[in-house]
Amino acid sequence: MGIRSFIRGIKEEKRIAREKAEIKTKVIEEEQTRLNVLKQAGIVDNTHVINTRTDDYDVFLSECLDGDVYIFTSEDGEASVDLNLYVANIFVNSPKADALMITEDVDYYRTYYKPAFAPESILEYFYPGNIWALRGKAVKKASEIHKEYISSLNNNDKYVFVTAATILDGNADSILSDDISLYHMPLKAGDKKCPKVIGGDEYKRIIAPLIENTDRWIMEDKFNPLISVIIPSKDNPDMLKECIESIKKDSYKDVEIVVVDNGSSEENKDIITKLSESLGFKYIYEKKDFNYSYMNNKGIRASKGEIILLLNDDVTLVSDSLEEMASMAMNSYIGAVGCKLLYPGTNRVQHIGVANEAGGAFHKALGLGEDDVPYGGAVYNQNVIAVTGACLMARRSVLDSVNLLDEGLPVAYNDVDLCFKIYEKGYRNIVLNDIYMYHHESVSRGTDVMDEEKLKRLAKEREYLQNKHLTIGGSDPYYRRDNR
Secondary structure, eight states, X not given: OOHHHHHHHHHHHHHHHHHHHHHHHHHHHHHHHHHHHHHHTTOOOOEEEEETXXXXXXXXXXXXXXXXXXXXXXXXXXXXXXXXXXXXXXXXXXXXXXXXXXXXXXXXXXXXXXXXXXXXXXXXXXXXXXXXXXXXXHHHHHHHHTHHHHTTSOHHHHHHHHHHHXXXXXXXXXXXXXXXXXXXXXXXXXXXXXXXXXXXXXXHHHTHHHHHHSOOOOOBTTBOOOEEEEEEESSOHHHXXXXXXXXXXXXXXXXXXXXXXXXXXXXXXXHHHHHHHHHTOEEEEOOOOOXXXXXXXXXXXXXXXXXXXXXXXXXXXXXXXXXXXXXXXXXXXXEEEEEEEEOTTSOBEEESOEEEETTEEEETTTTOBGGGXXXXXXXXXXXXXXXXXXXXXXXXHHHHHTTSSOTTOSSSSHHHHHHHHHHHTTOEEEEEEEEEEEEOTTTTTOOSSSSHHHHHHXXXXXXXHHHHTTXXXXXXXXXXXXXX
16 A cells, blocks of 8 residues: 555545544434423323343343333443333323334444334344334233243343244234334444344344244245246347346246347347247347337236246346246235345446335445445345346236236336336345345447437436326335435
């Protein structure tokens, strides 16, 4: 490192330190103001703080009261001065609430906003993190139902299990989350990233009965549903060939492939026709202005599968993916299923789910390395409001129930609109981060940030989407951006 780079690094560290100090001062002032307001309102404090690492679970349970609220912490963080009254107030004003996912941050700086009711997420990783709250009656209910199993767990795992069980037993009204950060984790020496959450095999061992009791679809040899892969493509025979060959290598063989071409040149049309004969796929050619929704709808209607996979021609399957995606898609409560997409030959994220805010929908963690995405966001399977149409699987019945893709969105946001419609029907969408594919993003059509006309079209389609889904608006039950 040169001396100039070294000096710039020191200046940047000092700037961040000043910014953190200013934020901390502001946050502490806000906490004191909230506390004064809550006291003046006469909020009754019926909360108890439990340290899950040291407080004996059985003693806690024996003293647990139905109407009281218990705040659980798993690390040596610093609680806001208004934590107890603030949480108590939420439960008083939400009589149906059994659990609250409390927002936390690292060193007053990097905020971890948690989803509320995310059933698929809680089966994959413990998203409550380092602080959360449960109503006493919910704790007692979960403890009684799983009494025998809980007795076999160690102290900390009992708290984790009961919390996961409460979330799984809940719904959008009983499991809440809040935006105000009430717990401040210290930045440990040498640690530049956010604290990790519990996940993976060790976590699944803890909650094993919850996974076993979940009504999940399991593929059986006697019934492997046909997957119809719909691939829109134009003048891209080389990448199309790579895409289809990767599908053919997948171990799941009950697959039909339908390629929909909106006007390749005669030369490329001949090449693709020969590919369709050698690789065995259905080729539909119709010269027409580009309309992604129309092309996919045409392919869906021409297909036979019980499961539909919308796949861009610039996506390459890296390893076996289809069976796991189909196993998830066949669940009656699941709508759209996506997977992690990486830029070719890298660990840089192109897609781990689509998030939604007031400014519009966007790809989460776009361009970040997998290891740089905090709180397991690129590691664990989790609920999302939408997945990209570059790789989107769903049952045909689900797609039919929302009238397929909206052809009024020919280029952008058609996949988001589809997922929004599915979500509004009551299904839950999910991204599978334990499998991945490579995405040569926008190779066929180019990007949407190249010229003014494309930007105008993008803005128009975003407005169309937002006006169509006013009940969703700029909200997302599974994501909030770090705003510090």
